[in-house]
Amino acid sequence: MSSFDVDTLRGLPHREAAGRLLAGGWNVCGLGDWATVWRSPDGALVARVSPFEPAYGVFVELCRSLEGHPLLPRIEVDAPLAGGGRITVMEFLMPVQRAEAEAVVDRWSAAAPDDPITTVRRKAEQLDAEAARSVPFWGGLDHNPGNVLRNAVGEPKLVDLFYAAGLEIYRVLREDPARLAEAIPAERRRYICDIAALARMSDPDELAALRAAADSIG
Structure with missing residues (x-):
């Protein structure tokens, strides 16, 4: 099952969407508070499947508004699931060393105006302020070392920058x-x-x- 096939899961209940991923050769590779993460058969993509998702759309909006930014993951597919769930397919990312993650987080507030992370911070702060007025039980920004991963060639990526309470x-x-x-x-x-x-x-x-x-x- 490729990324364009995943788009056919739009509007399904989360269990049915997960079942189709499993049948298509995808495997569970992660478990967060809200979602299960599935890796594609070729290893290039992951699908984040959540049954109830009040906040993740703001992170997708960030990635799409800054599409191609070197510090944000590439989003392939993002679609609603039945009953308030969400499936988001993006490039596969891997953990980084703690020191590397902390160095990226340290740049968040101290970076020069021309540092690429400054663009992300400004847009994220704008979206955070908007979501605080419109998203029930909004939590805010979450830029901690655990939210720094890397792609296949070692480039750091920021993920899950917002949270619901x-x-x-x-x-x-x-x-x-x-x-x-x-x-x-x-x-x-x-x-x-x-x-x-x-x-x-x-x-x-x-x-x-x-x-x-x-x-x-x-």
Whole structure:
């Protein structure tokens, strides 16, 4: 399954999208808080599949608005999934040494105007300010060493520069589900209890309580 085939997953439920990736020879290579990451058979691409995705579109917007920037990954496909999920296909990236990652992060606030990272920072700050006004439970910018990776030829890339306030989302879901329903429409939270962090860290009682709260607001 190539990158143009992945675009046919647009609008599918996240489980069906993941199943088609698996059938196409893609393999899981990463697990984050929100998403599962699948690597293509030829190793050139990864597909990030999230069942509930309130914030990642802002990072995609950053990459597309600065397309070709040397510090941002190449996005091949980005499409909504049913119920508020998202699939994003981009170039495969690998970890870097901690010292190299910290050096890139140090440039974020101290770089000269002509440093390429300055362009990313300015655009990211603009998008962050806009999202803070429009995205429910927006978290903000997240430029830490863990968000620095490298491509196949060793060039550093910045990833996941924004985040949603996940702890707050799920606290509100437990304690005041009506407030969450008002903030996030039903069609964008159908699979709110399916994110990777809940599957990985919630005990059975916690997961049952969250699912009951989600069911109570439809």
